Amino acid sequence: MPDAAEQPRWRRDFPIRWDEDNYMTRRELAKFLTLGSGLLVGVNALIAFIGLTRESPAAPVLRIARIVDVAPGGSLLFAYPTADDPCILVRDASGRVDAFSQVCTHLSCAVVHQPGEQSLACPCHKGSFSSVDGRPLAGPPARRLPRIVIEQRGADLVATGIEV
Numbered sequence: 194m195p196d197a198a199e200q201p202r203w204r205r206d207f208p209i210r211w212d213e214d215n216y217m218t219r220r221e222l223a224k225f226l227t228l229g230s231g232l233l234v235g236v237n238a239l240i241a242f243i244g245l246t247r248e249s250p251a252a253p254v255l256r257i258a259r260i261v262d263v264a265p266g267g268s269l270l271f272a273y274p275t276a277d278d279p280c281i282l283v284r285d286a287s288g289r290v291d292a293f294s295q296v297c298t299h300l301s302c303a304v305v306h307q308p309g310e311q312s313l314a315c316p317c318h319k320g321s322f323s324s325v326d327g328r329p330l331a332g333p334p335a336r337r338l339p340r341i342v343i344e345q346r347g348a349d350l351v352a353t354g355i356e357v
């Protein structure tokens with residue numbers, strides 16, 4: 194270190210001991226790591242608590258269509274529970290009505306009805322689902338399509354919930 198007389202005046206007035214500033218004891222490091230870890234555990238526990246205690250909003254009751262709007266063997270696209278959730282309703286030849294999310298459980302392409310095959314096909318990777326219960330029949334999808342609960346109320350088809 195240069196002599197005090199060789200140092201600029203500002204350094205003499207405000208001496209800085211860099212070696213002491215950057216020195217951290219093992220005890221300080223252990224304290225920092227312990228407090229940091231404790232803080233992370235506390236925040237994660239708080240997030241988990243909020244996630245477990247928060248109630249999910251009730252599924253809305255939504256009129257989808259009139260039963261006569263879907264011909265036997267046909268299908269109808271709709272959105273449920275929000276406008277951003279595409280779904281497909283299928284009416285088989287006997288008149289039975291089933292509805293599912295239209296979002297493929299593989300990589301989220303839209304499934305389409307295969308009339309006469311009782312299936313919903315995903316064109317992206319040749320996936321296929323049963324149009325009766327939504328279970329995967331072929332291709333990469335491993336999970337069934339979420340079912341939309343449909344009730345017939347008079348002449349109307351009404352969505353009342355989702356079964357995942």
Ligand code: FES
Pocket residue numbers: 297298299300301302315316317318319320321332333334
């Ligand atoms: S996205 Fe449907 S099979 Fe891959």
